Amino acid sequence: METNQTKNAPTNVVGKPMDRVDGPAKVTGAARYSAEISVPGTVYGVLKTSTIAKGRITSIDTTRAAKEPGILNIFTHQNLPKPAKTPKQVEKWRAAQSYLPMQDDQVQYAGQPVALVVAATLEAATQAAALIQVTYQAEAPIDSFHDPKAELFDPQKIQQGKKDSHVVRGNPQQAYDGAAIKHEATYVHAINHHSPMEPAATLAVWEGADKLTVYESSQNVTMHQGALADLLGMPREQIRVVTKYIGGGFGCKGSFWPHTILTVLAAKAVNRPVKLVLTRQQMFTGVGHREDQEQTLKMGATADGKLVSLVHTKRATTSPWDNYTESNGKILDMLYACPNYSTTYELARANVMTSVWMRAPGEAPGSFALESSLDDVANQLGIDPLEIRLRNYADHDYSNNKPWSSKSLKQCYTRGAELFGWDKRNAKPGQNRKGRVLVGHGMATASYPVHSSQGTARVRLFADGHAVVEAGATDLGTGTYTVMTQVSADALGLPPEKIRFELGDTRLPTAPGSGGSVAAGTVASSIMAAAEDVWDKVVKMAVADKKSPLYKAKPADVKVELGRMFLIKDPKKGETLLATLGRSGQPDIEGSGTGKYGAGYEEKNFGQNGADENNDKKEKVSGGHSMHSFGAHFCEVEVDPDLGTVRITRWVGVHGVGTVLNLKTATSQMTGGAIYGIGAALMEDTFRDPNYARYTNADLAGYHVPVNADIPDIKVEFVPETDPYINYLGVKGIGELGMVGVAAAVGNAIFNATGRRMRSLPITPDKVLEALRQPA
Template sequence: MTDSPAFEPSKGGVVGQPVNRVDGHAKVTGQAQYAAEYLLPNLTYAALKTSSIAKGRLKSIDTAAALREPGVLAVFTHENLPKMAQTPNTLAGKYAIYGMHMAFMPLTGNEIFYSAQPVAVVVADTFERATQAAALVQVTYEEARPVASYQSANAEVFDPNGQGYVFDLKKVVRGNPQASLAASAVQVKATYVHPINHHNPMEPGATIAHWEAPDRVTVYDSTQAVAMAQSSLATILGLPQEQVRVVTKFIGGGFGCKFNLWPHTVLATLAAKAVGRPVKLVLTRQQMFTSLGHREDQEQTITLGARQDGKLTTLIHEKTSTTSPWDIFAEPNGAILNWLYACPNYQSSHRVARANVMTSTYMRAPGESPGSVAMECGLDELAAKLGLDPLEIRLRNYANLDPGTGQPWSSKGLKECYARGAELFGWSKRSLEPGVTRDGRLLVGWGMATASYPVRPAQGRARVRLYADGHALVQTSATDLGTGTYTVITQVAADALGLPMANVRFELGDSNLPTAPASGSSVAAATVSSSVYLAIQDVWQRLTALAVRDSQSPLFKALPADVVREQDQLVLKKNPSKREKFSALLQRQGLADIEGVGNSKSGEGYEADQIAFDNKPGTKQTKRSMYSFGVHFCEVKVDPDLGTVHVTRWVSVMDGGRILNSKTARSQIIGGSIMGIGAALMEGTNRDEQYARYTNADLAGYHVPINADIPDMQVEFIDGHDPYVNAMGVKGIGEVAMVGTVAAVANAVYHATGKRVRSFPIVPSKVLGSDAV
């Protein structure tokens, strides 16, 4: 809450413009330092020895051969790893260490819970020597039969009943879904099956830990959440938070797998203290599949009831998925179904089964992305049954209020997205009948799906220092996932200060800076831009206070409320000829600089002189439901003999509130769409049923889209002005970019072939197989 006005863009300003990345030069010239690239004196290297079984116990570990290798400093196992003040291995520990609430800390006992669980850490003077020595560690096991997934015959599936550590997994019921389903004129029931998906960012998990004193450590870590990593490490190490510093200046992608603090970071930190030298630990590509979580394997059944005109009466969603032996994590797929379309009767439930796997975790739009598959494919199946156009059935079920809460939307430009997307794609030319459109011998299909993602609550702080020479320093501990945070915040600061972008330096990625939220859940741009903007308003208010007290200022004795900013000047509203540059004011005061701070909270309503809310003074404030919206349109061409599917056209139109940079925003939507195309057509990690081990844990076996798989993609944004979400009116677009993408591809494949494939990825054997319906 603030008494500062909501952001108004400067005339001719840079906010919203397609400005090139300010960090681009550093990246292409190699000057940008990622977590594994800090060259510290006496740096050593760590390598992990991991288990070859998925369930059982360690019988013995022989480290003698490894310790005899040249350059080896130490080998740590559960028998000699330095003790921790706290671990996440108990329920109390998970709540105490929020950043590790989904993790199990290995090397704390002899029990094996999943394949490739770390059982030893080798530290040597070179990477090669550490790797060689790790291979020489001899381990014997007492093996037990593992559970591979919720589909295993020995799996025990249960209702978590709200026990999830992250998401509330309670059964949700609205209205009377069973009775309304029985009375529905039309019904559709379908089950969609999803494999494990892994994030596979270009940069692997990496940590360098450096103890600068016995009780003070700096950790260079590839993390999306600097502040949370600092807090979690401090709890684990038993240190005051200010004695743990986490630095993350650049990240080579994350998509959610770098949101939490993971065991390898803790192991590197403990090893560094024990050997008395900095330690670098970088995960191999294969270890990335077993160390940073994944999107869980799952199946979801949707049951729709509708009137003959296509209006929904009932929506029932059931999900079953695999979780790890120590947590209860499941994506809340049902949530998006509760708000996306008008439906008076709704029910969702989740079931999980513990298996011998590394824990699942957040992956781009957790819950909303897979949940949208059930909703958007199910709605298409209903449209086909009723002979309706897929876009028409969505318009008939358009929600003017949030169906889950009954609240009005803070803003909703979804109809505008539909209209513009359909126009760009040429949707009106789509044949209603599937399997009839061809390009030569290839079958052509058009599909579409709605996208939506919540504006989640987040709080962040920023500090701005304005110098008398016309430069500014902006600071916050936020991270840049590679999506453009450096650039968009520089744009916001330049406009709000009235300075050229070249005169603004933005520093981030250091826990010593003001606390900011993680780069995840689409909160970073919204919260950080707002906190920076509010910090700058604090600067201008301080400058105004100086000016009205300065007898030499043209604004002397003016009321502060009558002073406004124009570019880099303070101006008297009633007499614009009375004005003064901030630089002249500071120099006359003998001040080299002036500093302001800002604290922004996004996603819970924003008040600014009551202009943001349409309530009359003295009346109860109306709560708003806050979401980003959008639509994806997809064309595929299918070879009827080979079953191959190629995406040949793509259009996305999004309502993400204020767009800070049209170029980086477009890149976000393209990236999310490509991830969706991958999940729809090729991505899936295979786990062996007998040994609970991955059989394709590398980029040779786990296929992701390449340039040849992706067409030119057309992206547009509507003017999504939203005065409620935060000071900047930014909703966030990182997650919504992927929501609906898998369904758009699947719906296009159905339109091309007349076959509905409900198991992902949609590989040629499924297109040609008898399991398609």
């Protein structure tokens, strides 16, 4: 059956491993990141941050600092102009943190901004900030939920998506109590920081008192524009936010942070453009983190390994003001066929800034607990880890009882096992050696949901054979410029070099940010909707044009594919869009459209040749499918029993993600996701001093991330998958999927190598040695 989603689907350059269109600009330095933008009259801002985590400021002495040459002003809570509103006064605050520093003398977390120096040069501002003397009346801070002074509370609603803090399906405790196999374990996840190469940066430029342009390292220019409008009490259209290139973000640039509004307020006060770039140390205290967390999972199963109950609880640290925590339970609720499930969240307020989403928030730590426990049950019963996953394969989503829009997980298992050589695995832990080192093999499942979204795009086709396509999206560095050029090329039937795709500006049509794996699916769908608008206009020209082969045809009888219009019943009879446009005398034609990703698209297309014959109308219109990407990781490790070191020696990842827009960039995304997950598994840990609630390794010397020597060759493949319900092109987001389950795959491989289960991330040599000292 030909569906509405596939009848005009392009088939030319979409999916091909095309090189990045922004590559030349990046390697030649022509690409300008937010910190590299310069406008006439730019001056520089530098933050002075608190050395205590709780207390109040008793005095700030700026005398020496003010004597430095080139100082324009030194702002503190005593003289910084106040915004029209603080985040707490905004009805629907868009960002993770609702606390704005420098409004009073209170200090709530270490590294909180307490002063902002503005000077003619960066060097002068940096020196002056160092000379500011701040005196505090310090109080004993709370550093985490482990602190004896911390009080755990039920947040009722957790800030991420405003989800309930309690979810119950069936009767999980009763089912667990009656299960033939019972397994209970607690898993610990360290504080992680995003650590992108590009630090956060803001350049604020005022034009008079009522027009503002902000060059911002933002994953979501629309969100930043809205937040600024709320805080400043200005109409959105008077604020422009520009982000043409981003040097990584992983979630930390997807929220609004204090340094942006502080820079904007300072720029207005000094009547000069002000540029502020966070230092690497300030990146650890200025743009959020993955919270420290502990989760306990009780898993009940039958004697043949079928799950009957999952009982999950989570504890985590939050800030003094917000209830943000990752929704770890989401993946436990849907990944396997389990009739009884519950999750409960508890938080403790501490003197830290608000945590924020970090690549695969919820799914990454949640999968570590789920996939580790499932392997333990498999080992207890003598079942192969892959086999137990197949025995618990969910043929529908148990969390909402909906069918999948598409699911190729079994194919991922099969292909991954084949590529890895899983059938050669020694199932008995601790029995496989390579010389003196222990060798282990592990695997885990990956899944990430579709977060429904919509956006707009504009397409302008020129009669001379080129096109400009616009959407206010952002490119995290993962290839949005490139894949949207490919989508546009196929939609208009032009070679990619004839397409100019523009993004990263709130003057462009509104689009979602790069986060939650929504950008590719939404923006591609938006471009196709805008292209359809162009098609419709040109088809109407053609059927009214005596010189066209389509003269007097009904527009409904004309199909457009790869830039060519033709009669459905006589495909040889037709011509290109450019041919008709060229005869019209018009130099160009413009179209716009709104594209949907996820449930909204499914509802929109009900009854347009896309209805699922296996689902009734009521189910379809209400969003009748559960939408997820799936995958499987396979890992080989070598563990040195004398040093406790773990080295990843082989990695295979196979994924089902619908239509792949660009094989090269998609493979790179999934490879990067695996590396990101390996970092969380083996080395990434920000240590917060329990006495002072300050980070002791807030730089890239102390906070270890993977380098080339830590990572083997990674094999990534995609299984063919068609999803007719998700968006126009059947595209699923992949930004997060690649790291879900990675830590579990590593932990499962270490267990196979050593016979010891590691439940605390990161799995560092000291933990391995301690485990090896214990009996197996």
